[in-house]
């Protein structure tokens with residue numbers, strides 16, 4: 589019996605546990621401290637009401653023999669896939685319902701998609717980025733090359749034609765930096781992927797936060813992407829589904845390599861290993877895409893956006909370099925006074941009782957940077973920024 593020894597190479601994920609430990613130690617020593625948490629990557633507003641109503645209706649249907657649903661289609665109910673198709677259509681992207689796969693979220697799909705690829709592929713992963721891309725490839729023993737994201741490229745690295753690649757991860761708007769690729773920049777990635785015959789794994793989990801009409805919401809807004817990209821999206825941040833669980837992945841039927849259809853492979857993979865998302869959750873998800881659902885989601889996002897606006901204004905006033913915020917719930921700032929990420933974390937916690945996330949937890953290029961999120965309450969965010977302003 590042999591185990592998958594690659595797990596020995598997966599780094600211990602201590603970022604959020606260390607944040608929690610430090611905060612709990614501090615509050616033990618300073619029970620009177622009014623801690624404001626701007627480190628959270630989870631939503632704080634509840635599900636939008638249209639989703640709740642549909643969720644309840646779906647649950648009630650499960651309790652009556654005439655409307656009961658047993659095993660459903662693993663790919664997702666057609667009513668939800670059609671709703672997702674129409675959503676894409678609303679920003680000018682045509683997707684076949686057959687190419688849409690409903691899942692319990694982007695994290696699962698981003699990890700599971702690797703079932704489709706051989707171990708011997710060269711993987712390009714931005715640094716810093718959402719750690720799941722790196723860890724899932726380390727677990728599979730794949731060769732990873734990092735794309736350096738830094739201040740010089742605005743944390744939006746572009747392809748290097750001399751670099752070989754088979755699998756390319758792009759996350760836009762990005763977690764943790766909040767930076768979002770322009771159309772021209774994504775065109776460069778699509779043309780590079782086609783030259784390399786590589787496949788782009790495009791994570792659009794934060795597309796709903798894009799407000800600049802010139803920025804693409806989907807990789808499929810770029811011509812030719814349907815022959816070189818797979819897109820992952822999620823209702824977690826769009827509609828507050830982090831605890832309800834629903835996402836979707838688009839694998840275009842036009843995407844083929846070595847005479848094999850990736851859509852067919854993914855369908856086979858999902859029908860074999862995945863049971864689909866529960867009926868009431870899919871009902872709730874479909875309600876998100878109705879006009880009332882979209883309106884309610886926009887209202888929630890507007891609350892988070894106001895937070896990032898408040899933070900951006902403060903950082904500008906203080907002359908602190910940052911990216912993100914406008915088209916994303918994240919702000920990525922350069923730690924002042926040349927501080928390291930954890931040093932600034934301690935400084936903020938102790939001097940202003942503000943909790944953020946040290947950038948070094950997202951990759952080596954994150955050292956010296958810091959992530960603030962817009963998922964808090966408006967009044968807390970304002971209070972935190974007033975404290976920051978006084979402190980600095």
Ligand code: PLP
Nearest residue numbers: 693694695718763793822824835
């Ligand atoms: N992709 C990115 C970039 C994320 O930041 C997150 C969650 O933080 C996810 C995917 C996970 O999304 P889900 O909740 O749908 O699994």
